[in-house]
Amino acid sequence: MSDVQKAMALLIESFSKYAGKEGDNLTLSKAELKELLQNELGDLLGKANDKAAVDRIFTSLDANQDNSVDFKEFVNMVSCLTVMCHQYFHQSAKK
Ligand SMILES: [Ca+2]
Ligand SMILES: [Ca+2]
Structure with a gap:
């Protein structure tokens, strides 16, 4: 597999790992999202321990408002974060 294909497979795998913990195994509940944020994106999102922040992230990710x-919706978040990281590295490289 190419690196991009590997990245895609890893995203699917990571999502399934957390989505399968409770309820519908194709969607993340708020508790599942919180665990994913803490374990996988803790260093990027720092404040994922903060309940209000998790609520805010959950609400903004849940575009169709079905409470999961x-x-x-998960991939949207990952692509936004990836764009932010890309901009950050691009800017740091210019300095
Ligand atoms: Ca679930
Ligand atoms: Ca949703």
Whole structure:
């Protein structure tokens, strides 16, 4: 597999790992999202321990407001964060 394909497979795998913990195994509940944020993105999102921050992230990710985060909504977050990281590295490289 190419690196990009590997990254895609890892995203799917990571999402399934957390989505399968409770309830619907195709979507993330708020508790599942919190665990994913803490374990996988803790260093990027720092404040994922803060309940209000988790609530805010959950609400903003849940685009169709069905009170769960599906894979599409999750990938939206990952792509936004990836764009932010890319900009950050691009800017640091210019200095
Ligand atoms: Ca679930
Ligand atoms: Ca949703």
